[in-house]
Amino acid sequence: MFSGVFITLRFECIAIAGRDIYLEEKNTKSFMILYNGRIVREDYFNGHSKTASWYWASAGKTLTTAVSGIAQEEGLININNKVSDYLGTGWTSVSTDKENLITCKHLLSMNSGLDDSLGDDVSPANLQYVADAGTRWAYHNVYVKVQDVVAAASNQTWDNYFNTKLKEKIGMTGLWTDLSDLSVFWSNTRSMARFGLMISAKGTWKNTQIVPEAFLNEATNTSQDINKAYGYLWWLNGKSSYHLPQSQLQFNGELIPNAPADMYAALGKNDQKIHIVPSKKLVIIRMGDAGDGENFAVSTFDNDLWEKLNALIK
Template identity: 70%
Template sequence: MKSILLTLMGLALFTNCSPNEQVPAEITPETMYFPPIGSNTWETKDFQSLHWNPAAQQPLLDYLALKHSKSFMILINGRIVMEAYFNGHSAASNWYWASAGKTLTSTMTGIAQQEGLLNINDKVSAYLNTGWTSAPLAKENLITCKNLLSMNSGLNDALGDDVSAANLQYTADAGTRWAYHNVYVKLQDVVAVASGQSYTAYFNAKLRDKIGMNGLWVPNGDLSVYWSDTRSMARFGLLMLNKGKWQNTTILNENYFTEATNTSQAINQSYGYLWWLNGKSSYHLPQSQLQFNGSIIPSGPNDMFMALGKNDQKIYVVPSKKMVVIRMGDAADAANLALSDFDDVLWQKINALYQ
């Protein structure tokens, strides 16, 4: 049996809009809302006032339940339009972000840079010393923090999740090959060294506590995986919808935000700084050197940027619609990749709410 807690809200923002249309200037949405720090209260919007299609609601919920979801949220301008929990999961339950949490590491790197603690154009060995890989020294010294953010370090991505020096082996010069690789986690070590404190302490002080998230980093082999409740994931999505500001407080400066959520290198058009980008002309996928033409999620908005994690952990941010969408749960299908057909079908069903 699924248990569903559902809040239905809205404003007449998306009437007659296709998924890739910009919101017309004459219907500028109301002021963005930010839930208070230290409180579980959250403003909502009445679903009916959105002029969305009520008949599309239940098919979306049924699909989410069928695909092993634990939670789902839609925010418009920061206000909860839809919130649903399944199979015993609740608003108080924590779940893992998997690789969707890479975007937290991207954000923390940007925060450390704006505080003058590091520069993403510096070589990684300037912070971790030489020998952090097993690549020849001259090749290791080509790898910058920006290469780790952009997934073009040139290190071998076929050796598993182990990020010990012995397992970080040279394949190509940094910047010449895009490959999805857990070596990005070395940025957490860079931030820790640069800040003079543990990565967790810096993260909590500079991001988590400032926007009212809960959650913690849980060790998982060589990596740490972030766990939180669904609303904490939504708070982070809302921060990014507002270009790194929480209300009028800058958490992440807009210049870095813009770099992070746009194409970061020439090989994979659909990748920023640990963020996936929709609506580009081509894309690459993990564990592949093939280039695919078109948008990653054809049914999704073209301006959407995304945090995508194993077993279909999702943060979708859609600036043109002032929208944040969250999905947590088990793998939708047998494949456990960060991206699957689930994304495209899910967006078809979300689109049906307002088309």
């Protein structure tokens, strides 16, 4: 364990260590380190600013996870129930018996069994069978149907439920926008940090439980038997193997070897990141363009960044 004073002084030496240059050269727009709930480093690069918004990309999937936990706590949904209980049959193009195998938990765990090769469109015609739910892990935009489940169960729009149950309660700004077939959240960096802090505090904000702690414990642990490094839309470090988007291969070893084993992360296209490390009381935020070539979630930038952080964190 290290003291807050020590870690603050270490992070104030980042520029001397050359990391400011590294971040700027790696197309970073904003970077923030929070220790024990406090900002110890906040930087903006490449024309970005404290008030400017940027897209979360797939890092925003974890917002859907959080709201699902809230809706379940309120008795509106049960993630173990089949999706068709809320949306009716015919929300996919697969047979009714196969469709009824798919639960909300399968969507949150990315093992619905639906074809991930057909793009991001989640209309019924584009949701086709590959395998029984629970038997195949594949990174798929179909998780957004959980938003439809919450909207149907709460009898209001997803935006309204999200705003009143999560965004406004922790003082976030930002909004959802539709880009092609994707629903993407945009906000400033501090709003992303607020969400990361709330999650790191076991779902609490100013002594108020926002997301149930027990649900978060599930969400940030292995959710299925195929990809050990995946919870409910959260990526998990420290596991013995992992899968990556657009691949059915299993890779042995940790997801991000240079990062602490207990780290879990919200990861989005082109290196949008929330890294949470309970053992070190750290939340790390990064927004920007791709640091090392276009990517969908995990990239080499994660591991390179932690190599540099490890030189500062003792």
